[in-house]
Amino acid sequence: MSTALTSSQTRFLRGQAHDLKALLQIGGKGVTPAFVAQLEEVLELHELVKVKVAAEDREARDAMIAELTSSTGSALVQRIGHTAVLYRPSKEKRQIVLPRG
Numbered sequence: 001m002s003t004a005l006t007s008s009q010t011r012f013l014r015g016q017a018h019d020l021k022a023l024l025q026i027g028g029k030g031v032t033p034a035f036v037a038q039l040e041e042v043l044e045l046h047e048l049v050k051v052k053v054a055a056e057d058r059e060a061r062d063a064m065i066a067e068l069t070s071s072t073g074s075a076l077v078q079r080i081g082h083t084a085v086l087y088r089p090s091k092e093k094r095q096i097v098l099p100r101g
Contacts, residue, residue: 003073013087014078020050026054031071039068043086051084053082072086074088
């Protein structure tokens with residue numbers, strides 16, 4: 001189940017993600033089960049995560065990002081170049097309070 005965001009929530013999350021550093025990077029092996037498991041843990045801890053995608057062409061990057069969002073149930077907040085911002089609310093303790101609407 002993917003997280004759906006409204007435009008105001010996406011705008012809010014983009015602002016929150018602005019100062020974040022990329023915590024994870026996908027290399028030449030692509031999206032592996034180990035990488036997905038690590039991303040799950042990081043999303044549970046931080047909720048909002050920047051991921052660097054080291055694929056050469058745009059279609060490959062888009063495919064990897066789509067695979068990440070579907071396998072983790074996260075939402076793509078923003079994608080600029082090789083960097084994607086993913087959001088998924090924590091199951092245990094939520095830290096980010098989204099605006100309504």
